[in-house]
Amino acid sequence: MISETFKAMLSGKSVIRELSEQAARMANADPAHPVEIFDYSLGNPSVPAPAVVNEKMIDLLRNEDPMLVHGYSPSLGIPSVKEKLAASLNRRFGMNYKGTDIFPTSGAAGALAHAFRLVTKPGDTILTFAPYFPEYGPYVIPTGCQFKTVPADTKNFQINFDALEEALTPDVMALLINTPNNPSGAMYSEETLRQLAEFLLLREKEFGHEIWLISDEPYREIVFDGKKAPYVSSFYARTLSCYSFSKSLSLPGERIGYLAVNPACGCSDMLVQMCGQISRGIGHNCPSSLMQLTVADTCDLTSDLSVYETNMNLLYDALTDLGLEIVRPGGTFYMMPKCPEADSNAFSRKALKYNLVLVPCDTFALPGYFRIAYCTDTEKVIRSLDAFRRFIKTEY
Amino acid sequence: MISETFKAMLSGKSVIRELSEQAARMANADPAHPVEIFDYSLGNPSVPAPAVVNEKMIDLLRNEDPMLVHGYSPSLGIPSVKEKLAASLNRRFGMNYKGTDIFPTSGAAGALAHAFRLVTKPGDTILTFAPYFPEYGPYVIPTGCQFKTVPADTKNFQINFDALEEALTPDVMALLINTPNNPSGAMYSEETLRQLAEFLLLREKEFGHEIWLISDEPYREIVFDGKKAPYVSSFYARTLSCYSFSKSLSLPGERIGYLAVNPACGCSDMLVQMCGQISRGIGHNCPSSLMQLTVADTCDLTSDLSVYETNMNLLYDALTDLGLEIVRPGGTFYMMPKCPEADSNAFSRKALKYNLVLVPCDTFALPGYFRIAYCTDTEKVIRSLDAFRRFIKTEY
Numbered sequence: 001m002i003s004e005t006f007k008a009m010l011s012g013k014s015v016i017r018e019l020s021e022q023a024a025r026m027a028n029a030d031p032a033h034p035v036e037i038f039d040y041s042l043g044n045p046s047v048p049a050p051a052v053v054n055e056k057m058i059d060l061l062r063n064e065d066p067m068l069v070h071g072y073s074p075s076l077g078i079p080s081v082k083e084k085l086a087a088s089l090n091r092r093f094g095m096n097y098k099g100t101d102i103f104p105t106s107g108a109a110g111a112l113a114h115a116f117r118l119v120t121k122p123g124d125t126i127l128t129f130a131p132y133f134p135e136y137g138p139y140v141i142p143t144g145c146q147f148k149t150v151p152a153d154t155k156n157f158q159i160n161f162d163a164l165e166e167a168l169t170p171d172v173m174a175l176l177i178n179t180p181n182n183p184s185g186a187m188y189s190e191e192t193l194r195q196l197a198e199f200l201l202l203r204e205k206e207f208g209h210e211i212w213l214i215s216d217e218p219y220r221e222i223v224f225d226g227k228k229a230p231y232v233s234s235f236y237a238r239t240l241s242c243y244s245f246s247k248s249l250s251l252p253g254e255r256i257g258y259l260a261v262n263p264a265c266g267c268s269d270m271l272v273q274m275c276g277q278i279s280r281g282i283g284h285n286c287p288s289s290l291m292q293l294t295v296a297d298t299c300d301l302t303s304d305l306s307v308y309e310t311n312m313n314l315l316y317d318a319l320t321d322l323g324l325e326i327v328r329p330g331g332t333f334y335m336m337p338k339c340p341e342a343d344s345n346a347f348s349r350k351a352l353k354y355n356l357v358l359v360p361c362d363t364f365a366l367p368g369y370f371r372i373a374y375c376t377d378t379e380k381v382i383r384s385l386d387a388f389r390r391f392i393k394t395e396y
Numbered sequence: 397m398i399s400e401t402f403k404a405m406l407s408g409k410s411v412i413r414e415l416s417e418q419a420a421r422m423a424n425a426d427p428a429h430p431v432e433i434f435d436y437s438l439g440n441p442s443v444p445a446p447a448v449v450n451e452k453m454i455d456l457l458r459n460e461d462p463m464l465v466h467g468y469s470p471s472l473g474i475p476s477v478k479e480k481l482a483a484s485l486n487r488r489f490g491m492n493y494k495g496t497d498i499f500p501t502s503g504a505a506g507a508l509a510h511a512f513r514l515v516t517k518p519g520d521t522i523l524t525f526a527p528y529f530p531e532y533g534p535y536v537i538p539t540g541c542q543f544k545t546v547p548a549d550t551k552n553f554q555i556n557f558d559a560l561e562e563a564l565t566p567d568v569m570a571l572l573i574n575t576p577n578n579p580s581g582a583m584y585s586e587e588t589l590r591q592l593a594e595f596l597l598l599r600e601k602e603f604g605h606e607i608w609l610i611s612d613e614p615y616r617e618i619v620f621d622g623k624k625a626p627y628v629s630s631f632y633a634r635t636l637s638c639y640s641f642s643k644s645l646s647l648p649g650e651r652i653g654y655l656a657v658n659p660a661c662g663c664s665d666m667l668v669q670m671c672g673q674i675s676r677g678i679g680h681n682c683p684s685s686l687m688q689l690t691v692a693d694t695c696d697l698t699s700d701l702s703v704y705e706t707n708m709n710l711l712y713d714a715l716t717d718l719g720l721e722i723v724r725p726g727g728t729f730y731m732m733p734k735c736p737e738a739d740s741n742a743f744s745r746k747a748l749k750y751n752l753v754l755v756p757c758d759t760f761a762l763p764g765y766f767r768i769a770y771c772t773d774t775e776k777v778i779r780s781l782d783a784f785r786r787f788i789k790t791e792y
Contacts, residue, residue: 001515001516001520001606002606002667002670003513003515003516003670004517005517006513006514006670006674007666009673010670010673044467044468045463048462048463048466049462053466054458061450061454066444066445066646067441067444070445070449071648073649106502106680107681109679109680110679110681112679113677117399117402118398118402119397120399121397121399121400121401124397138676138677139676142677143677173397209397210397210398250466251466252467253467253682253686254684255502255682255683255684270403273406274399274405277402277406277534278402280505280531280534281509281537281539282538282680283501283507283508283509283535283678283680284502284505284678284679285506285651286649286651287651288649288684289650290649291684
């Protein structure tokens with residue numbers, strides 16, 4: 001019988017995708033008079049992968065044994081690849097990973113699917129902070145865990161520790177964080193992470209069980225103002241770092257990332273071996289051998305990410321000039337201003353009249369805000385500023 | 397807390413992998429005197445991908461927009477790719493697929509993970525036939541379904557319909573078949589498939605619910621004696637065909653395949669859309685965009701698969717001459733002779749003394765048989781024949 005569970009999910013439409021489709025329809029409504037639509041809905045990298053990525057791939061395809069390049073990866077990933085990924089993390093973040101602490105995955109989504117199952121059982125609770133990436137719900141639900149959220153710290157999108165203290169009950173086995181953050185663009189400070197680690201250790205003692213930190217960090221390399229993102233795992237031993245090369249190397253379609261288990265947790269070898277077991281049950285297996293071999297040699301590089309910072313500054317300055325309240329992003333290619341009216345859906349609908357596609361943050365569990373995904377051409381951002389001005393000045 | 401379920405799975409070792417590791421140790425035991433080990437344990441393609449696959453990949457990397465080649469695939473797969481895959485199936489098997497009936501997956505394992513979840517709920521039963529690929533158990537268990545088996549038809553490894561009649565109880569929602577078969581090499585005849593379809597339709601009426609046929613067919617293109625594998629889905633409308641390019645194009649490491657839903661089932665569009673929902677919960681997303689684009693243009697080709705038939709004939713003739721009972725394979729790169737003693741583990745241990753690595757079929761739910769994976773060089777197969785002769789003549 002056809003699954004009622006997954007059938008029922010078909011009616012839940014993605015607001016982001018619907019807006020993006022509406023933008024495409026608006027642009028093509030009258031082919032004789034094409035309209036420029038400023039589509040700030042989708043979080044797709046707008047800069048190509050560094051040339052060296054394609055060169056590495058072509059080199060592997062031309063010069064390596066095809067039985068190696070296209071052959072089965074061992075179920076825990078290719079050992080030489082794991083060692084290079086570990087060495088890169090150690091070099092850049094002062095960590096102490098061995099290759100056996102790394103489990104290559106199909107992007108961060110694949111890493112999260114393993115992380116959740118590693119440290120929970122059905123009935124446990126996974127806690128995250130609003131605002132959050134709306135896929136987290138559908139990612140967690142099939143694990144049989146409860147998915148709960150801590151209210152946002154809207155002052156600066158760090159952590160509201162009072163709210164966390166209330167929300168972190170004994171049924172919570174894992175805390176899911178995302179820094180730099182989609183949708184807010186906020187980056188947790190060292191102080192925030194230190195305080196979080198101290199708090200988790202206290203609660204572990206109090207509850208008499210481990211609490212794991214699952215750190216979703218695909219935006220780790222997109223950081224502004226010449227800063228570097230504090231490396232979450234260096235603050236808390238029981239951290240599962242879920243990484244993707246989708247954003248840093250602009251390879252979202254290649255589905256390549258990894259789960260890195262902090263060896264300081266004392267059981268990283270076992271956890272990575274357990275990932276191999278989890279994979280069997282969810283049809284994951286390993287990511288592409290070719291992509292594993294490629295990122296092993298390009299993991300210290302990034303695409304030219306400077307466009308995101310340029311766009312952020314243009315939008316931040318223009319929108320704050322218009323009187324919008326915005327926590328200035330520390331990284332990513334998102335920002336999340338407060339709407340000048342309480343109903344963010346109404347705000348978003350009005351924006352469409354000015355050819356601006358802005359996502360209401362109800363979908364990120366923070367009504368009253370909207371998200372701008374500014375992964376787009378800077379010239380287009382500049383042209384959009386006038387639309388923003390007309391929109392805000394006319395409607396508010 | 398660390399998952400007890402997946403921790404417990406660590407103690408269950410793969411007999412095949414252990415044998416393969418033992419083979420490697422034997423070969424390297426004395427570096428001064430290397431020994432030739434005839435490792436027939438692993439089912440890895442032994443011929444490279446056709447040159448045109450790498451050429452296509454290099455062409456895409458050199459000449460296509462990197463934002464397309466490395467960009468996110470739509471969650472149901474790249475439409476142009478789906479249309480080409482459908483057209484290929486229609487051309488070759490007289491089917492009537494549209495692109496929207498095809499869901500690209502990370503190999504057949506990814507396709508099976510979706511197929512199981514599409515047509516069952518926890519507590520239902522998925523039925524398969526002995527002998528079967530030992531990963532089926534770990535694939536099914538996390539869906540919450542029962543996994544049951546029908547005893548083998550050891551006469552010719554078609555279907556024992558008397559046994560099926562007994563095993564197909566009202567709790568069975570899906571029947572999982574694998575033709576051509578790993579480990580037996582048998583290929584279901586048209587007559588078998590016709591009889592199976594008739595039987596399923598009868599039982600559907602009797603039980604008042606649908607019974608889905610999940611067809612795992614990664615060996616569909618490796619068929620001997622100039623024949624073509626009957627296309628399972630053409631016999632039964634409610635068929636979910638799970639395909640992988642791992643064997644036909646020798647791309648096991650690239651994790652590329654698809655799920656094809658027969659449109660005659662009447663709800664193929666919906667089922668493919670449901671796959672998009674299932675994906676979210678198991679961390680699957682889409683397979684690599686580059687690989688989707690590559691197989692779209694190479695799906696009518698295969699590697700040079702003739703070596704498998706050459707090897708099969710050499711081994712079949714030599715082993716039957718030695719008095720072993722074997723059902724002659726119709727395809728794949730496996731065969732499954734009967735052991736000349738009841739204890740197939742003892743048989744396999746004795747074979748090691750003659751440098752022959754043979755997998756006892758207890759692991760495939762058919763004790764008393766052993767599997768030969770003859771995906772290897774023909775010259776090596778020829779050299780192994782003398783070892784087989786000495787082994788069988790000395791020990792039996």
